[in-house]
């Protein structure tokens with residue numbers, strides 16, 4: 001072996017090192033919990049731990065690494081790889097590919113596919129995304145006669161949320177209704193009937209929804225025979241962001257590893273922001289006593305991310321929480337400037353101001369990719385996006401309109417799903433109605449025939465379409481036959497689908513060119529996957545975040561700004577962070593002013609946003625902002641005030657600035673150099 005190049009572990013502080021070295025060399029390591037504040041190096045410690053385990057002889061194939069997103073899994077694998085590289089030099093090539101790194105849902109999908117035969121699941125199952133699940137819930141509701149009548153039965157989206165909450169929290173329906181959906185209590189009996197029928201429908205159609213991926217995994221894990229078998233696939237189970245896991249996820253861990261051997265989780269109770277999806281900080285609190293042996297607990301209190309003034313302001317916000325989080329972080333990153341609290345007339349001004357600051361930062365050498373703009377809801381960045389486009393500032397938006405929500409992407413994926421699983425009616429319904437002349441009634445007739453036939457393809461070939469559909473129908477049959485024929489090589493399939501779909505796209509949409517580019521992007525993504533199943537599972541569980549009808553993903557080598565919802569910014573960091581609409585009504589959101597707990601979750605959300613910043617933090621407070629309302633009042637502008645989470649007593653932690661109006665701004669303030677540069681560049685590039 002080569003001599004060690006340098007020691008990457010030397011940079012760890014004693015507490016981090018303790019976590020990394022925990023029970024190394026022991027036959028099996030005891031369960032370990034690292035609970036610590038933002039930026040204290042939890043994720044970094046986890047990555048070093050993975051590297052340390054591999055150094056000590058652990059098999060990377062037997063390490064299960066569960067993260068919040070695929071992006072986070074990739075980053076962590078990369079970090080662990082770098083550590084190994086530094087220790088072992090060139091010989092580390094490929095050591096740190098971790099085949100079992102991913103989100104709970106994507107790992108669940110893989111395990112279910114592998115074990116399908118053992119649990120009576122047809123292995124050609126397809127996965128419904130949230131939209132499909134809502135539609136199926138709506139359809140079932142209609143079929144059993146619970147349509148939204150005068151009695152105002154809950155909407156399909158609400159029904160799905162209730163169902164999902166019951167599954168993920170492992171609480172009975174009546175409790176969930178009382179605690180979270182009190183206005184739906186009167187429907188308990190009907191909801192029970194609905195959910196029963198919904199579960200039957202999924203089973204008949206051989207589809208799983210997101211919750212099933214966790215539920216079935218948890219069931220397997222608690223099975224006396226299968227549980228130990230699945231547990232024995234992994235020597236180490238590591239989980240990041242544990243504060244945002246739910247009961248079902250905790251049950252998966254304890255089911256697989258009742259003794260907690262090799263289990264390590266890290267999290268921060270002050271950053272718990274997913275309780276609206278059933279996540280619970282109780283998982284962290286309960287962790288130490290959850291296994292047949294007690295867990296070790298390590299805390300970290302040194303922050304490596306932010307400057308002291310940013311930390312002071314963030315600490316102040318979280319210290320005022322009703323439930324105290326007994327942690328105060330410190331850092332040695334001194335800075336002279338305080339975080340800014342910027343008062344601005346309205347959202348249009350906010351967009352201009354933020355653009356100016358971003359360009360100024362860029363002038364000062366802070367690349368766009370190390371800057372982010374965060375907001376409470378995806379729709380809050382609309383004005384800013386326009387301004388960015390106007391000024392030609394490239395950006396990528398996370399957590400907004402998802403690739404999958406575009407109807408043309410849904411169409412193409414539906415064709416692939418329908419080929420993989422002919423019983424999936426949501427996909428079938430969608431695909432068949434793309435064919436001119438085929439409506440819901442005809443589609444239903446065909447789907448029924450397919451479900452009754454031993455081989456779905458036979459039913460398709462025997463079907464007589466309406467006479468006006470003849471030509472289009474034959475094209476579809478040809479496509480379907482080829483897709484159902486085993487042995488066709490992936491990703492050639494998707495090219496066939498694309499060729500078939502493009503004429504329909506042109507017929508259906510005026511902006512077909514833009515949409516065709518998305519379809520091309522999808523086909524390109526498909527190339528990265530070995531099989532149709534793995535592609536469909538991944539794309540459904542962790543879709544790319546933007547479509548080209550937005551600004552579109554810039555080229556990889558281009559410098560671009562990050563726009564993100566606060567929820568999607570979890571775990572990340574940027575040199576400069578702007579937070580938009582830091583006003584009551586946005587943070588806390590006026591949709592969540594229901595209970596004290598919900599308000600507290602909004603406080604933690606602000607804390608998460610603030611602790612993303614390394615050097616510059618700007619909280620922007622527009623005096624007026626636009627809200628979309630579902631009530632009779634319609635969309636309107638409202639006057640707003642600084643968020644209640646920044647109390648007068650906390651103002652000493654901020655530099656307050658007041659921005660007057662666009663006109664005074666224009667006359668008083670010189671255009672920043674960067675803007676001038678941009679204008680000039682554009683003028684010049686027109687001639688190149």
Ligand code: ATP
Nearest residue numbers: 011012013037038039040041042043044304305571
């Ligand atoms: P969050 O709660 O936001 O997820 P975290 O606790 O996971 O934060 P990391 O993202 O792991 O924190 O680390 C924050 C920053 O501190 C990163 O830039 C990381 O590289 C750096 N860092 C962590 N530990 C050390 C260390 N011992 N020495 C120097 N830098 C460190």
Ligand code: MG
Nearest residue numbers: 042043044571
């Ligand atoms: Mg982290």
